[in-house]
Structure formats: C-alpha cells, structure tokens
Amino acid sequence: MADKRADHHRDSSRQQSEQDKSHPFINEKIVRPPMTKRQEARRVLLTVFCAVLFGVLSAVCFVLTRPVAQRLMGQEIGSEGSQITIPKDEPETVPSTGEASVSESVLETEPVDEMIRSELEKYQYSMDDFNKLYGNLRSVAADADNGLVVVHSIQHEMDWFDNPIETSGQFSGVVIARAPTEILILTPEKAVEAADTIEVAFSDGTVLPGTVKQSDSIMELAVVGVDGSQMNKEQFDKVKVIALGNSYGVKQGDVVVAVGAPAGIVRSSAYGSISCVLRNVQAVDGATRIFYADVAGDSSAGTFVLNTEGELIGWTTDKYDESSASTMTKVAAVSDYKGVLEKMSNGSEVPYFGIQGQEVSQAMEDSGMPEGIYVITSVNDSPAYNAGIQPGDVITWVNGAKIGNMKDFQNQIEALSLGDKIKVAVLRSGKNGYTEIEFQVTIGAR
Incomplete structure (x- = not known):
C-alpha cells in the first residue's frame, strides 16, 4: 500500500514539472521601461518644490510657536548672556586749592554775578515767559510718557460666602532698561509684595503680564520684567527707556519734574525745584544723598523725579526723616543706588x-x-x-x-x-x- 502511494506521489511531481516547462512565461520578470529625460526633470522639480515647501512651513511654525515655547520653558531664546549693565557715577571731588586761588576765583565771579543779578532785576517778566517756562517742563513730562507704565497689583481672595473676588491696586512704574526680549520696570515694592498676579499697562494701552525680577525691602523698591516678545515690533520700539542721570551733579535750585503718581494718581505730574541737598546720609550698608524738593510726591504709589534733560535722578521716599517738621518731599538719589539696580535688573538678590x-x-x-x-x-x-x-x-x-x-x-x-x-x-x-x-x-x- 505504501509503495502505491509513493508511486502516485512521483507521478504527480513529474506531471507538475512537465506543466511548468510547458508554461515558461510565468517565471519571467517584468521590467519597467526606462524614464525619459522629461520625466526625470519633472521628478527633480517635484523634489525641490517639496523641500522648499517643508522648509517654509517649518520656519512659519517656529516663528509662531517661539513665544509660547519661551513662556512655557521660562527662558528667553536668543538672549543668553544679555546682562544689564548700569554704569556707576563718581561723586564730584572738590580740588584742594590755596587761599590765593580761591580769592582770585571769587574776584573773577563776583562782577559777573552782580551784572547778571542787575539785569535780571531790570527785566520785566511777562506771562509769555512763564508760559514758555512751563511749556518746556510739560514737554519733559510728555516726552517721558512712553517710559511710564501702570503696574496693576492683583490679589485673588474669597469672600465670606466662598465666592472668588479680585482686588487690584494701581502703582506707577518707570522703564529703566530694555533687553532683547524683555522690558525692565522700576516700581514700589508694595506693587508686588502681596500680588498674586501682576499686569503692566503701557502708554499705548497694551497690557501684558509682569514677573518680579527682584525686590529690595530696605529701599522698598522692586524691578518687574515684561516679556517683550509678546509685543509686535511697533509696540516694542515705542517703549522708551528713561535714562538714569547723574544725581551727584544735582544742585540747590535745580528745576525738576515729578512723574508717575505725584498726586497719588497714576500718570500725574508736578514741577518744582531742589531746595536742599544732604550728602552722606546714613543708610543701611552705605551712605546716600537726599534731596528736599518743593514738589508733590506720593512714595507709596510711585513718584519719580526727572531733571530738565528728562533723566531719572531719583524717586520720592518716606525714609530718612532728618527733620520731621519739614513739609517738603524727600528724594532718594539714583547714583548711590545704581549698583543695587543693576543686580535687581539681572534677577540677583541684593x-x-x-x-x-x-x-x-x-x-x-x-x-x-x-x-x-x-x-x-x-x-x-x-x-x-x-x-x-x-x-x-x-x-x-x-x-x-x-x-x-x-x-x-x-x-x-x-x-x-x-x-x-x-x-x-x-x-x-x-x-x-x-x-x-x-x-x-x-x-x-x-
């Protein structure tokens, strides 16, 4: 029986082999005809087009997602190593001169002073003169407007019935520096010390979130940073940096402009003059100059004092009460504080x-x-x-x-x-x- 099955299997294999030989076309390989030059050119152009298209799409996606990535990652792409540097000022030095040179200087200046005083006494001032004077001071305040902001200190609380409520305080701030993608603002410490969130309103109405770079509880000031990449180029370029002046050169009688919140209301201004300059006033870990000025000022809301060049020479303060009977506004000089401002602007502790x-x-x-x-x-x-x-x-x-x-x-x-x-x-x-x-x-x- 087994032999019959084996013979049957050999017969089937032989028949299959003969069938394969009778149909040789089944084992042939089909080859596509070669491409023409026109087809090759079309394929190259298609490849180049796809590469350009993908490159453009990648660039667009990068530009659109870059600000979001910066905010999520908490860093500024392309601004690595951009440290804020604030040049320091040197106090003026009084040269040691002999009595003869001093007397000669007095003899030389006295006739000039007498001539100027005599001419000023003769001159009859008109209303136009006063209008021109105050017009120039108004121009200083107006020019500084794009460098002033309103800092909204927002607190989230719950009422007695567990309903969420939001309270907000308004403080003035001044733009003191601008990094490639960041705007730095000096403001009172009260604006940030109890805030859950901070919003900064610029002069053109743009409102953006702010973050605390650093604060100084001794001087009661803080530096707030705003992500400039959230602005378009026109908005970013419009923001003005208020230059830090040399307060060592401020003298008695200098005319000053108070901006920020001198009236206790943000975006108010006032004019006055320096009545007294106190040098080497004792301060924590140093000494400072304090100016007494006959100008309005509200330290808690933030009042910043400019010279006639529009430079920041100080800010009003409630510290350093040398005379409790004085009704004048005290101004802390900026030059003694520039080292601290530099550290705060870079996020370093003071x-x-x-x-x-x-x-x-x-x-x-x-x-x-x-x-x-x-x-x-x-x-x-x-x-x-x-x-x-x-x-x-x-x-x-x-x-x-x-x-x-x-x-x-x-x-x-x-x-x-x-x-x-x-x-x-x-x-x-x-x-x-x-x-x-x-x-x-x-x-x-x-």
Whole structure:
C-alpha cells in the first residue's frame, strides 16, 4: 500500500514539472521601461518644490510657536548672556586749592554775578515767559510718557460666602532698561509684595503680564520684567527707556519734574525745584544723598523725579526723616543706588550686611578713634548682628581689603552675593584701648 502511494506521489511531481516547462512565461520578470529625460526633470522639480515647501512651513511654525515655547520653558531664546549693565557715577571731588586761588576765583565771579543779578532785576517778566517756562517742563513730562507704565497689583481672595473676588491696586512704574526680549520696570515694592498676579499697562494701552525680577525691602523698591516678545515690533520700539542721570551733579535750585503718581494718581505730574541737598546720609550698608524738593510726591504709589534733560535722578521716599517738621518731599538719589539696580535688573538678590555707619572723621581720629567705619547701628537680626558686630565697633577691613570710607564699604558689599562668607575685622574699645576682633559674616539678602 505504501509503495502505491509513493508511486502516485512521483507521478504527480513529474506531471507538475512537465506543466511548468510547458508554461515558461510565468517565471519571467517584468521590467519597467526606462524614464525619459522629461520625466526625470519633472521628478527633480517635484523634489525641490517639496523641500522648499517643508522648509517654509517649518520656519512659519517656529516663528509662531517661539513665544509660547519661551513662556512655557521660562527662558528667553536668543538672549543668553544679555546682562544689564548700569554704569556707576563718581561723586564730584572738590580740588584742594590755596587761599590765593580761591580769592582770585571769587574776584573773577563776583562782577559777573552782580551784572547778571542787575539785569535780571531790570527785566520785566511777562506771562509769555512763564508760559514758555512751563511749556518746556510739560514737554519733559510728555516726552517721558512712553517710559511710564501702570503696574496693576492683583490679589485673588474669597469672600465670606466662598465666592472668588479680585482686588487690584494701581502703582506707577518707570522703564529703566530694555533687553532683547524683555522690558525692565522700576516700581514700589508694595506693587508686588502681596500680588498674586501682576499686569503692566503701557502708554499705548497694551497690557501684558509682569514677573518680579527682584525686590529690595530696605529701599522698598522692586524691578518687574515684561516679556517683550509678546509685543509686535511697533509696540516694542515705542517703549522708551528713561535714562538714569547723574544725581551727584544735582544742585540747590535745580528745576525738576515729578512723574508717575505725584498726586497719588497714576500718570500725574508736578514741577518744582531742589531746595536742599544732604550728602552722606546714613543708610543701611552705605551712605546716600537726599534731596528736599518743593514738589508733590506720593512714595507709596510711585513718584519719580526727572531733571530738565528728562533723566531719572531719583524717586520720592518716606525714609530718612532728618527733620520731621519739614513739609517738603524727600528724594532718594539714583547714583548711590545704581549698583543695587543693576543686580535687581539681572534677577540677583541684593547683598545684605546690616549696619548703619559713618566714616571716622579727622576730629574723631584726633580723639583717639582708629580709621575705618564707625558702626552706629547693627540692624536687629541682620547678618552683622548675628555674627556679633556691635554699635561702637570700628570696621577696618573686609576680606583683607582696607576700608577707609563708606563708598569703599558699599562697593565691597555690593560685589558680594547671597550666602558668601566673608571675614570682617573690627576694633572694639575696652579698658585697655582698642582690640581687634575678627568675625565671619554670612551675607544675606535685602
């Protein structure tokens, strides 16, 4: 039986083989005819067209999604390494001249002063003269308008019935710098300290969200950043940066313009003059100049003071009450604060040591006090206080660098960063005279 099945299988295979030989066309390979030159040219053009189309679509998608990607990723594409730099000013120096040269200068200027005074007394001022004067001051305020903003401080709360409510406060701000894709605004610290969200309204009506770059609780100021990539080119170019002036050159009698919120209302303005210049006013970790001006000012809402060139020379402050009886507005000078502004504009914490002091004068040295910075106050719970520095100590060096005046000390502190550990040497008075003590101080943030 098995042999019959094997014979049957061999017969079937033989028949299949003969059938394959009888139909040889089934095993042939079909080859497409070669392409013509016209077809080849058409394929090349189609490939080039598709490549160009995909390139254009990719570029469009990149441009449209770039601002969104920046906001989601929390960074600024193309602005890496763009640090804000604010040039520092040097205080004016009074040359030491002999009595003869001083008397010669007085003799030379007195006749000129008398001539000018005589001519001014003879001149009859008209209303046109006053209108021209105030017209020029109005122009200074108007030119600064594109550099002023309104900062909306928004808080989200719940009422007694658990209904969400939104409260908003308005503060004035001034544009102090502009990076490739960011606008930096100086504003009172109150505008940001309790805000859940911040919105910034520009002069053309554009409203954009703002973020806090950094704040300074000592001077009660903050820097807010706005993403400029959310503006079109026309809007971005329209924003004006208010130049930071040299407040060391401000003198008694200078005419000034107050902008921001001098009336307690944003986008108000006022005019006046400098009545008094106080130098070397004690401040935390340094010294500053304070101007007394007969101009309106509201420090809590934000009032910024410009010179007649339209440059920012300071802002009104409620600190440094040298005379509680004075009804004039106090203005903090910008030049003493430029180092701090630079750090805040770049998002860095402002270093904090925590003393108020003064330079040891010649009279103090004659009485036996060593050269250095005399500590008047060691601010409670400050890094200096916690390290053990006390009122009455005389700081002589910081990290090995000799400290001869408040400017040296201020520059040393501003060059530090949060968390830096520094060595500070003081001379402390005792029964046996002055003894040097070395402290290690960990720098904090203001």
